[in-house]
Amino acid sequence: MKVVKLGLCGLGTVGSGVVNIFERNADLIRRRTGKRVVINHIGARSDSTQCDVANIKLSRDIFAVANDDDVDILIELIGGTTVAKDLVEAALKNGKHVVTANKALIAEHGDHLFKLAEECEVVLRYEAAVAGGIPIIKTLTEGLSANEIHSIVGIINGTGNFILSAMTNEGKTFESALAEAQRLGYAEADPTFDVEGIDAAHKLQILASLGFDKPFEFGSVSTEGISKITPADIEYAKELGYRIKHLGIARRRHHGFELRVHPALVPVKHSLANVDDALNAVFLYGDAVGGVLSVGAGAGSEPTASAVIADVVDIVKAGEAARVIRPKQTKGKVLPLEDAESSYYIRFKAIDKAGVMAAITSAFSNHGISLEAISQKEKQSAEDDQVTVVLLTHGVREWLFNQALIDLKALDGVVGDIAMIRVETRF
Numbered sequence: 001m002k003v004v005k006l007g008l009c010g011l012g013t014v015g016s017g018v019v020n021i022f023e024r025n026a027d028l029i030r031r032r033t034g035k036r037v038v039i040n041h042i043g044a045r046s047d048s049t050q051c052d053v054a055n056i057k058l059s060r061d062i063f064a065v066a067n068d069d070d071v072d073i074l075i076e077l078i079g080g081t082t083v084a085k086d087l088v089e090a091a092l093k094n095g096k097h098v099v100t101a102n103k104a105l106i107a108e109h110g111d112h113l114f115k116l117a118e119e120c121e122v123v124l125r126y127e128a129a130v131a132g133g134i135p136i137i138k139t140l141t142e143g144l145s146a147n148e149i150h151s152i153v154g155i156i157n158g159t160g161n162f163i164l165s166a167m168t169n170e171g172k173t174f175e176s177a178l179a180e181a182q183r184l185g186y187a188e189a190d191p192t193f194d195v196e197g198i199d200a201a202h203k204l205q206i207l208a209s210l211g212f213d214k215p216f217e218f219g220s221v222s223t224e225g226i227s228k229i230t231p232a233d234i235e236y237a238k239e240l241g242y243r244i245k246h247l248g249i250a251r252r253r254h255h256g257f258e259l260r261v262h263p264a265l266v267p268v269k270h271s272l273a274n275v276d277d278a279l280n281a282v283f284l285y286g287d288a289v290g291g292v293l294s295v296g297a298g299a300g301s302e303p304t305a306s307a308v309i310a311d312v313v314d315i316v317k318a319g320e321a322a323r324v325i326r327p328k329q330t331k332g333k334v335l336p337l338e339d340a341e342s343s344y345y346i347r348f349k350a351i352d353k354a355g356v357m358a359a360i361t362s363a364f365s366n367h368g369i370s371l372e373a374i375s376q377k378e379k380q381s382a383e384d385d386q387v388t389v390v391l392l393t394h395g396v397r398e399w400l401f402n403q404a405l406i407d408l409k410a411l412d413g414v415v416g417d418i419a420m421i422r423v424e425t426r427f
């Protein structure tokens with residue numbers, strides 16, 4: 001029986017999960033692949049307290065792994081887009097298959113790396129890069145391969161979902177929930193990627209490229225994070241029958257594609273509204289199958305390592321016949337955000353005097369926008385001359401909504417900033 005030798009670079013949250021699963025499920029993996037698969041060489045800056053690597057060759061220089069003739073498949077789990085890119089390139093050029101969980105790397109340099117892998121006649125796989133342990137890339141590219149994909153809507157950042165869930169269900173502060181997500185190993189090395197939506201944008205770009213078979217470029221996703229969501233918004237959304245979720249939305253329209261990541265009010269009865277903690281969920285709509293919802297752990301050590309090892313198993317089983325999964329068609333046109341249609345939630349302060357509410361509603365009706373709900377919240381004190389106003393529009397194109405927003409801001413009775421969150425009801 002041939003032995004397949006793995007090189008593992010990066011021994012952090014996901015890397016130690018890979019070691020632990022291999023230790024525990026070695027026999028099962030051997031049965032399923034028909035081969036003995038062993039971690040032969042690890043590249044890590046420091047030892048891990050999360051796994052036992054006593055019997056494995058260890059190098060402080062990760063490039064020693066990429067240059068090791070005794071490594072067939074290199075697993076890249078160091079993160080980032082600089083050294084990781086050099087490492088993956090070196091491994092591919094040395095004839096090694098590569099498995100990575102690095103969405104930033106695939107989103108920024110996927111096109112180049114896929115081509116390089118094909119030139120080098122090796123395989124590059126990245127199931128763990130999107131929605132952690134959920135086999136979403138396999139679902140999209142294999143299970144739904146007969147379908148024209150119409151839309152992809154999902155919760156694709158575990159840290160963001162963990163924070164919003166903790167704020168919604170436990171009244172935790174943003175800061176304490178983020179600290180907990182970091183402690184649990186969900187957050188990126190730089191958590192700005194999670195809370196400002198960059199990580200979700202990387203993942204949506206990958207999913208949309210595969211789902212629509214278009215190599216969308218890095219930066220083509222309109223991106224907004226969750227850092228401006230307040231406990232008040234969460235509460236007001238609840239009162240209106242919604243939960244706030246951070247969504248990635250990719251939609252095929254007849255003249256192009258919508259690609260956007262932002263917080264959204266989701267009706268409380270919709271399945272996505274009830275996906276909590278670090279779980280991810282992706283709702284795919286295909287012309288033949290209809291809707292398919294996949295839910296599971298989107299982050300964390302072993303859930304992510306589960307997807308990494310699934311890629312390894314595929315490569316071991318198929319060898320050279322395993323293909324590089326990548327979009328093959330020409331580039332797709334990304335529509336501007338202003339072209340999208342949605343309902344909108346807004347919150348702002350207004351002077352509490354006669355005529356102000358009428359002027360507010362006129363700012364919308366003048367543009368033909370009807371309101372689903374408008375309410376004045378309790379004042380902080382009787383002396384306060386300002387009230388908080390919360391308003392929900394019916395569906396409208398974003399460019400038209402923006403016109404109404406300009407008129408609203410210009411009103412004498414409206415004070416300070418206006419918080420806006422889109423309302424998503426189409427899945």
Ligand SMILES: NC(=O)C1=CN([C@@H]2O[C@H](COP(=O)(O)OP(=O)(O)OC[C@H]3O[C@@H](n4cnc5c(N)ncnc54)[C@H](O)[C@@H]3O)[C@@H](O)[C@H]2O)C=CC1
Nearest residue numbers: 010011012013014044045077078079101102185299300304
């Ligand atoms: N943590 C999670 O839940 C998930 C993480 N990912 C991705 O997996 C990758 C790894 O993530 P984590 O394990 O969470 O990160 P981590 O920060 O826990 O682990 C990365 C490890 O790589 C090491 N490292 C970085 N540069 C190195 C270098 N030049 N030489 C040697 N060692 C180096 C670090 O010291 C650290 O131990 C990232 O690309 C991340 O985006 C993907 C899905 C889920």
Ligand SMILES: N[C@@H](CC=O)C(=O)O
Nearest residue numbers: 157158159187188299
């Ligand atoms: N930081 C990411 C990790 C998985 O991709 C997340 O929170 O989703």
Ligand code: NA
Nearest residue numbers: 127130132134
């Ligand atoms: Na996945």
